[in-house]
Amino acid sequence: MLAVLKILPNEFAPAYIKALFRFNHPRPPRYRDLHVPWSLRKWYVGNCSIGDLSLLGGVPLRDLLKEHTLLHFFNDLALSKHQRGESVDDSTIASSPVMHLPRQQAFLCPCCVENDIDRFGRSYWHADHQLPGIYECPTHEGASLRAVDNWDHQEFWFSPGEIQLESFVQPGWLEWMRHDVIHCYEAIAFFMARWEGNLNRHDLVPLFRSRLSKFGVRSDLPHFVMSKYPDAWLESLIASWNKTVTSPRYGLTALSNTFGINRARRVFVCVVAAVLWPTPTEGIAALTALDITD
Structure with missing residues (x-):
């Protein structure tokens, strides 16, 4: 029986799956050396359908797709019923960027990390921060997002608070924020x-x-x-x-x-x-x- 971990506002769905795993298996993996059996990791990352995720996170399917994924951003101009969460086609959703990191790095906001810990007791990856072309936090105006190198999406096994010391800002990003x-x-x-x-x-x-x-x-x-x-x-x-x-x-x-x-x-x-x-x-x-x- 899985212990329940409530999905938090704007928490990115692929990262939530891994946070749920960590919550139920509290032994923390070492940085870049994850002591997590592949059979267990596969269930959480590969076999957890979007419908299962809705039940585990305690969020209606429609809200999950809209607030915790990038499905709307990457999909067609006209959304189908399953893209709006009115019906579910797991195979179609699983193959889309809804369950994958669409950028070459994972992005975090240090201000959000601090606020999330104070408010919810844990830091988490925000879906809005992963939108392509975004380098400024939508919540904290003028706050530059920081990146963590993506090595096969392993960074999501760690919370932003655990990994932010590895994060960086490239000089060009600050210029883009002012564009x-x-x-x-x-x-x-x-x-x-x-x-x-x-x-x-x-x-x-x-x-x-x-x-x-x-x-x-x-x-x-x-x-x-x-x-x-x-x-x-x-x-x-x-x-x-x-x-x-x-x-x-x-x-x-x-x-x-x-x-x-x-x-x-x-x-x-x-x-x-x-x-x-x-x-x-x-x-x-x-x-x-x-x-x-x-």
Whole structure:
């Protein structure tokens, strides 16, 4: 019988599974040398379905998918019933970034670590901190996120409080935090990661073209958008969903082409909207006005 460990606000689901294991097997593994039998680790990490996770964490399925995963952010413009938590297709969800770390590092906020320990008695990994392209904590304005190198997702076996001494900040990240377009992208991304509305590519294309014309540009949306972001930021963002991409130019163009096969992702919409609208509020308002949810 598993001891219950309540999932905490915005706790990242893949990390919660491992926290649950630690809670039920209190012998702490050594750093980078995990004394955890593979048979047990496999059950928690590989065999725990999203439905099981909802029961173990004491959270309704719909809330779990919205608040504790990145499913909405990486999925299609129009969410299916199982993506909204109205029905469950474990095989589809398990193969998506909902249960995997989408960035090359795991990210934590030292201020959140301290606050979480004071409030809940333990520190934990936040889902919002793992959103690609995000380098500033959404809760503590101006607080830079710190990264921990990802070695096959093993960092999640430890709480952020245990591992934060190994964390680091790269100099370029501080510059990105002060970049106006990236700052706009962050605000739109935080909203879209939780939004349960639905968009249609046939509505987005004319909207984007209309906004593009206000900049005196008639076409070539990908190249115009790329020119507004630092190349290194785009490269790290695109690597989150396509590990084979070798250049930002190829990656964003390839992603924009997904409009043609009706598989555009919300992450692409966030990247574009942050450029085409002067403020996150205006961009979000324009996108939500196109909601086609019944």
